[in-house]
Amino acid sequence: MFVDRPVGIDLGTTNSEIALCHPSERRIHLYTDRFGRKTMPSAVAWDPKTQSLLVGHAARARRTRARTQGDAIVESIKRKMGQTVKTMVGPKALLPEEISAAILTELCARFREYLAADAEPEVEMRVTRATVTVPAYFDAPQVEATRRAAEASGLEVLSILQEPTAAAIHATWKHRLGDGTFLVYDLGGGTFDVSVVRCIGGEYQVLAIDGDNYLGGDDLDRRFAEHLRADLVKRGYTLDLDVRQSPDDAVRWSKLVHLAQEIKESLSTRDVVHVSKQDMFDDQGGESVAYEAEIGRAHYDAVVASLIDTTLVCCERALEKSQKMAGVGIAEIDHVLLVGGSTRVPRVVQRVTEALAAKSKNGKPLQDEVDTCVALGAAIHAAQLGGLRIGDVDKKTMVSFVSPLVGQGKHLRLGVRVEQAPEGTQGLAVREGEGTLAEAAVAIGQQVRLDVPLGEQEENPAVLALVGKDGGTLVELNFKLYRGDARPRASALSRPSVIAKDIALEVVRAGRRERRVLLAHGTGLPAKVKREFFTMDQSGRVVLRLLQDRLPIKTLVIEVPGDTKVGTRVDLELACDESMRMHARAEVAGQELWALVEAPSAARYEKVEAILALLDEAEQAGRALWGAYGQIYQRESERLITSIRELIAIDPDKCDALCQKLRLLVDEFRGGEQEEMTPPMHRFEQVLNSLRRIVYRATGSLVGMDRAAWEERIGRIVAEAERAYEASDGPSWRRIFNETQALVETAYQEELSSVRHDDPSYLARRFATVFAWTSRLELELEDFQPSAAEEVRPVQVAEKERLTAWLREKCAKPLAALDGNGDAAQTRRTLEQVASELERIQAALERIPSIGLVTDRGTR
Template sequence: MFVDRPVGIDLGTTNSEIALCHPSERRIYLYADRFGRKTMPSAVAWDAKNASLLVGHAARARRTKGGAIVESIKRKMGQTTRTEVGPHALLPEEISAAILKELRTRFAEYLAAEAAGGSDVDMRVARATVTVPAYFDAPQVEATRRAAEQSGLEVLSILQEPTAAAIHATWKHRLGDGNFLVYDLGGGTFDVSIVRCLGGEYQVLAIDGDNYLGGDDLDRRFAERLRLDLVKRGYTLELDVRQNADDALRWSKLVHLAQEIKESLSTRDVVHVSKQDIFEDQGGESVGYDAEIGRAEYESVVGGLIDTTLDCCERALQKSRQLASVGIDGIDHVLLVGGSTRVPLVVRKVTELLAEKSKNAKPLQDEVDTCVALGAAIHAAQLGGLRIGDAAKKSRVSFLTPLAGEGKQLRLGVRVEEAPEGARTLAVRANEQPLAATAFAPGENVRLDVPLGENEENPATLALVDAKGATLAELSFALYRVRAGEARPRASALSRPSVVAKDIALEVVRAGRRERRVLLSHGTGLPAKVSREFFTVDQSGRVVLRLLQERLPIKTLVIEVPPETKVGSRVELELSCDESMRMEARAEVAGQELWALVEAPSAVRYEKVEAILALLDEAEEAGRTLWGAFGQAYHRECEKLCASIRELLAIDPDKCDAHCQKLRLLIDEFRGGEHEAMTPPMHRFEQVLDTLRRIVYRATGPLVGMDRTAWEERLTRIAEEAQRAYEASDGPAWRRLFNELQALVETAYQEELSTVRHDDPTYVARRFASVFAWASRLELDLEDFQPSATEEVRGVQLAEKERLVAWLREKCSRPLAAASGGERDVAETRRTLEQVASELERIQAALERIPSIGLVTDRGSR
């Protein structure tokens, strides 16, 4: 006889875990090896002696032996880049499949010993729910699914990791309805999700995160500190990880040392490091390191990365406030997930800046390494039930409902998937006594009301009986009684546990130019289906529908239609996306229909230094054409990304590539795509035009010397001239009109402010909200500031940053807090706001100058 209960798997960047929820729902089996280790390293290496792959601890042990191992492959999921593993060149999903196959094999052995209790029951590991970071996009999710299928698993669902953690927390602590902020800092990725639990259903309200930020990055950041310290001591260590294999090995050993220091400082304030013969430097000198490192020193180096995660949290909270009015004060529980949340700085900052402002001042921190797999196991049990069978007797039955209940009887949902020839009746028995029976047909779902015994576990059998009453096959199982008040919450299989990570759009023609029309926006709950109507623009005999993920093409549908089809004929497009981000598209035009699965995009890789430098030059050039409020927004984000790219160029090629992708999108958003002749793009022009129209139509009198009629004429003229310039590809005229429009909107906004009665309570309330948002944004910018990697410059920059933080707190945050409390005079509040705004301008200017502290200028005074 075999038992098949679906498992939950957390395929992690650093470690992976697998678990199974017992049918009694009282406990969860979590894999542990013979040493009690509950996690398996996500590491793969080649064993030349046996000509086979090594996976897990055996592979990671190659670190100390200098052998080549593959780690953090999760960061490359969805890419087509192959990695050398011995004689093989494998895709990321193929390497991940090897990890999952090893997990399957080991867990089957573990269950045979633990769950089956030494019996001859075959405990199968065949079906699974596999988790992914909330910020994984469609190609990464699909690659994870393929990896699981290649390992021999049937994938019941792909579940986002923060949702799995919330499911486990609810199950373990028997929590009721509520809102969770899940802070998930793993080895290679960071996610934050705002999750609402209501009646057993989980809805993701907002997500944010970074697929290239995790414990590995803390290690790399501190490894760079170690490298600089060793250089000061006289070692030759100008490493080029990208181009030199020996340098890559030296760097990996420094990273490993940094990881050991991080883990030691999680439990101690000071750690003494004494390592000899770590490796040879570039001059052949044996490198040793001997020093005392304090927790405060470590935190000063990695603190900026933790601040970046909190920036993501704030963005997620802003989205959840907009969508569902759930801010930090509406969060019931803050959950800490992932091994990197053991770092004391993480716990302290999350507690101070998030948990203490929520309804529970202390974050939940339960089984941070394994809670995702545990939650996935609970969800998998709800989706897949329990399957039992006997291959020899050709019988297989699935229980579709839980086997545990509180009442006197339990309603069982059962499907007979395979039965011996002649079987007609399904009977439930206990101690040879009949409990319930019903007729069935193979593949049909049936219901049986079965009396529930008084014991916690009540053994029973399921018999397949022929028309004469003869038992053709009998399968053993058990029913479980749940005592009053002991029932654990169940995650509904009908929940919407995932959201769209990136915009899905359609390329359309507008004003003679290609533009994007968003179909599924970032943050849309899954599963989702959207229908849109478009129209043909020519009589070419075909309709081309090009779907994009952000700006990357993911699928092109081409429908052949009669050439005489009229221009303006209706085109209907339907796009559906399930909770695993698997997308299907259906299009219909002129009676012709086409259906297709939507494939993953292939991103442009920034692997060569020349391409990266060209991108940095393009970013700088784009900044010269942007000014005013849009220019400021671009420069703030661009400078952070460019500084990060320069820092990562030689030490972390994969993360450097990810930041290059972000910079590419930023340039495209503000200035237009690489191959667009017209910059800035049409959508930017339309945004500015819409902003100006709103200012004009809410004005009660003349604005900038023009009345409403004059404004309408001018805006119509600008729009018409801009459209002609865009269609004619007249770049100079297009940019002149855009600049005219931007100047008008900023002038009109300033004049609107000058005409407002400053003692009007409504104005003061709006002004307070604006100034408060400005102060909050500056606070996040200060937290997110990434100092220079050069030690001497870094110290000066951090000192200036701390000065600005204290300035912001003293001159802005405290006055704003005082102005928000109780009844205050409107005039006094307005004066406070103007003073704070003046201070904010000075602080922002000082913040923008931090990256250039100490640099020289070519404009001297004479």
């Protein structure tokens, strides 16, 4: 006989876990090895002796070996999921999903052994079905790669579940919580996710997500490892490392990271740790490196503080989204959940408590089983989806229980489906001893409901019998019914995830190709959209090119008669399910086409030359932009450029992720690499719409023109812009854009000067603008990443803290004191004083990355 209960798996960046919800629903079996360890390292290495892969602790044990030995360890492969780049594991070049499949195969094999140890000798414990979790911020390629990895390991994937949702499911189950709204703060080894999740009547809805696929405990370790490296350099060692180019440097860096990890873990339970390491490795000059020091928790916190503050910025963005969507801000959050091993860092708990939990309905965060709660929640959901299968291979029998086997009443409503049965099976019966508790006629694949009397014991053994036409027993399968309280479970996931990137269609407008967004970033899944378009030529084919952001993901080509009229309607339907799998259907002139849409893998920035070229392009783009438009770009690009330069030699993967963000920023403001006309059309339309809003707000003459003159002027701008765009006249296009931008700024200044400054409507608008400016600067200060260089970091951190205090004292407090009912003149003076302070703080913030740099302009 076999038993098949679906499992929940957390395929983590650093560690992975697997769990199974017991049919009694009183406990969850979590894999634990003979040493009591509940997690398995997500590590893979090559063993030259056996010519095979090592997975888990056996692989991680080789962490300190030189890469030149051919047995390099591969870790944090989750960060590369969805990419087509291959990683060498010994002689094998493997995709990230193939390495992940090896981890899952080993994890499932160990769990089978774990379950078999407690099972009856004649019972085979199967692990064949699973709910697998992914970070909330994974996009479509990453989700699909995770699914393929699970399937390659031999699993049937029941669902892909976002990690924060799984954590919320477990918290609801464990603490027997009713309806509520959770903010799930998930800081794992390699990724950070935050989700706002609402539970109503067992239905879970993801209201908002945010996060960073390249921020986690690994980054805390790398940050402190860089601090250790700089300290060793001060002590006279030669350690100018370049892990991208030198395998020996990569090994040195790996050992420093490992030491930083040990220090982090020790400081989670102690205020001070004494470090004494001898002969760690040889430096670049051949001298053996030793390190001895006492490190306090406060010192560690100061080094990693900015990374932790960055996670809070993500939380603020998620709360802003949930506020707009569902009116859920921090005050409406019932519970803040801490998830992930990195939430053991005391500084993390302190900052989350101060910034989030203290402002929620429950003043303290929930923090239990942070390493395993995602797998535990996935196991609960898997049990809900997959029930329990039992069967007998020899007798070709398999039966599924599709309802819980636990209840409190006199009877239990039992759902049973016979999936495979011996020939001649006509019915089934539930028996206890010699008596029959319930019976029903049944057919293969048919589900029946049985009212079964429930015994008074906690466990009530029973037999499920399949009977033939004459009433004789063909097969008997043992199982148990349980008396107890069925805990809360996820009855539905109506909005389990949201789209991470815009899905658009390339269209032709004014003779130029443009994007029309079909499913916008943040759209809840599952989602379906229908749009109408029209043919523009008689080429005999209709081409529909779908894009994810700016990358093509699918081209649908429909053959139509050559005499099809120009302007014939084209119907496009795009559907995206909970796992971000997309299907498209198009119809035109009676022709129809269906297609599966596969999202693209992002371009890789592996070579230093490509990264430097991107930085040059970003800086050139900034020089071509001016005014408020240029200021926005400069703020965003400067932060990314600074971080890329800090990481280029020590963290290639995270550097690659930041390069992709910078690429999108440049494309957004200046246009993509393939676009001839810059800035792009959508930016021109944004500036033009700003001008229209200012003009239509005006009650009289503005810049010497009345409403009619303005409408004529705007009409000329649109006509000139369309002519330049259609003719691909770059110089004329940029001139028109710059003139329009100048008109916006001039009109705005005149509008500002002509408004009565004690007008309540003006004061309300001014307050909203100044308040938003203050909030944005608060986020930018929290998001600012100080230099990794130990010599520069203290100065930048000190300046950041000074500006934060300045902002709080001179801006946030005066704004909070305005109640809207005070003297108008005093309110106006306060707002102008705050705005003046904000300008100075903004300028000082933009100068932080260049603190201490020299200039080539003297004072003579």
